Amino acid sequence: MMRAPWPAFVCLVTCAFGSSAIAQAPQDSTSVKVTLLGTGSPTLSAERMGPCTLVETGNDRLLFDAGRGCAIRLAQVRVPWRELTHVFLTHLHADHTFALPDLYDMGWILGRVDPLEVHGPAGTGEMLTAMIRGIDPDIASRLRSVPTRKPPAYHATEIQPGVVYEHGGMKVTAFDVPHSISPAFGYRIDVNGRSIVLSGDTRYSETLIRNAQGVDVLVHEVVFGASTTEQLQITNAHTLPEQAGQVFATAKPKLAIYSHLILFGASDDDVMAATRKVYSGRVEMGTDLTVIEVGNNISVRRP
């Protein structure tokens, strides 16, 4: 399933920024830092890049989805690509994967030496191979120019629901969510007694609610404002604010925060007002580069 245009198995990662400054370390050794790198949708926006969330604790730095502009946002938070070892894809819609070739090729050009481990649903290996094939000429020419350079590599792991990663006390669990493409996953991250759930792209989901019971942070997608037939069809694959509010009211996260906003002419305020009709707990609107620090308290910093 995995093509190896260059010797060995394919992998990706790296270090556009060497080991230089990292934004801000988590507040204490047991806290978890969640950065909403991209909170947008397929709609082009300079304010909201494609879906992409960074979860950091200790020495672990995991990327969930790699939507449009993800590499730019990583540069803004000064994350050394060399230290990015694992990417987890919620599903294979392109708005969640556009940045993979960017990370793969440009990261390598800028000094990455390690492979990137890409975890995702069935089809991830084939998709990644096809993406990489498209930049074969670029890589071949650069290898001819610098023959001493080691070829880049990636490794795709196609996952099933269940625990998909365990390292340094961090555990990542994938669970099925209902969407317009299958499989589609949400993820739960557990570490140091902290818990974060990412909804992925989903309709209202009881499975999500079960996995998000009492978590510290629930990052949830949302759709709102559809008026045309096509927009209503798209809406059927996602979660309306009132439905998300029901999810929050049932799962009772300490903090609910929206990301991956699919808004057809609606505003952030419209989304929050609709949510408030059914949910009175702590809920916030995510923006690109919002940092959520999950320690003894949960703080939200905006750029």
Ligand SMILES: [Zn+2]
């Ligand atoms: Zn999708």
Ligand SMILES: [Zn+2]
């Ligand atoms: Zn999406």
